[in-house]
Amino acid sequence: MRMVLIALAAPLIVWVLQAFALPISEAIVRRWIWLYTRGMTPDSQSKKASDAEAHYKDLKQAWIKDDGSKAEHIALRLLADVVRGMRDDIAWRWETDLAEQFARRLRSLRIRLHLVDPVLVRKRGLQVTGPVVIAIGLGWAITSVAAPVMSFAAAFGEEAKGISTRLLLLASARILSSVLLLLAVGRLFAVGKRGAALPPVSVAERGTSWEQGET
Amino acid sequence: MSSYLLIPYLSEEIGAMRRKPGKLLPLEINILSGGLELQARSEQFHGFALAKKIGEQQQSRTLTAYGTLYRALDRLAKAGLVEAEWEDPQIAASEQRPRRRLYRITLDGTRALQQALKEADQAAVSRIVREGT
Numbered sequence: 001m002r003m004v005l006i007a008l009a010a011p012l013i014v015w016v017l018q019a020f021a022l023p024i025s026e027a028i029v030r031r032w033i034w035l036y037t038r039g040m041t042p043d044s045q046s047k048k049a050s051d052a053e054a055h056y057k058d059l060k061q062a063w064i065k066d067d068g069s070k071a072e073h074i075a076l077r078l079l080a081d082v083v084r085g086m087r088d089d090i091a092w093r094w095e096t097d098l099a100e101q102f103a104r105r106l107r108s109l110r111i112r113l114h115l116v117d118p119v120l121v122r123k124r125g126l127q128v129t130g131p132v133v134i135a136i137g138l139g140w141a142i143t144s145v146a147a148p149v150m151s152f153a154a155a156f157g158e159e160a161k162g163i164s165t166r167l168l169l170l171a172s173a174r175i176l177s178s179v180l181l182l183l184a185v186g187r188l189f190a191v192g193k194r195g196a197a198l199p200p201v202s203v204a205e206r207g208t209s210w211e212q213g214e215t
Numbered sequence: 216m217s218s219y220l221l222i223p224y225l226s227e228e229i230g231a232m233r234r235k236p237g238k239l240l241p242l243e244i245n246i247l248s249g250g251l252e253l254q255a256r257s258e259q260f261h262g263f264a265l266a267k268k269i270g271e272q273q274q275s276r277t278l279t280a281y282g283t284l285y286r287a288l289d290r291l292a293k294a295g296l297v298e299a300e301w302e303d304p305q306i307a308a309s310e311q312r313p314r315r316r317l318y319r320i321t322l323d324g325t326r327a328l329q330q331a332l333k334e335a336d337q338a339a340v341s342r343i344v345r346e347g348t
Contacts, residue, residue: 017291047301051262053313055281058263085282
């Protein structure tokens, strides 16, 4: 009975795949274009979408005309083309304006941190400097290591006296990662202190042009 | 890590590659040579025609991916080796398709291609000489 049902359903499944594979893959392509152009001006976004649509329309027609490809094959080839180009789509977006946006956001974050600093100094007498940040972070690191050790002790009682090498390794990795993270945060704070004096960064300045030898 | 350090790092991570000033990548050479061939027939060409031309030149059934091709075209346009403009909307409407971006190889582009081909020839000759000795 079950086999009969599968045999009856198989042509229906194939038909559904044939009928919907192409619209689904086209929708995926459109969604991907929307995703990597997100945040651009509506004009740039619609132009990129139009450009891509025109390209893929030509591509589909060529496949049908030259190879006589079926809808489901076209759908797969379309998706394969998008996947092959994804890395470059992302890089294109990065080169277009994301690099500049990222620099702008980081600058504004630095300015915000710079604003927080005098408030802390005035109210708490605490200056947010590199060593202070590292001290706070070390506290965090120690507590984060203490938590698994305590839970281990709670679970095994007396047996927990000899902490396993595995746990030690885990703890060392956590300390190392915490210190690295803190150094990065400390550096950000340090940069934040002189952030206002720094000149703005643009994509052009960092030399992405062909003449400057970087792509 | 400051943005000054982070941005070039991320850019390289995402896929940009360093090269000598004025040096063209193989894909860019293909674009310029394919584009010039297309330009000999009509004044401008669009991306799909170019992808097809490159495919023919390389005798490959798989065309250059959309993202790869248009990123390279964008880079060449920024460098002034290619000029790009949007197609007249009326033409696109009459053919019932979305608007295309039309490209044209500039004089600088032609020169850059000639230079790249010359360098490639010289490199090939010196390689043959080196292998022969």
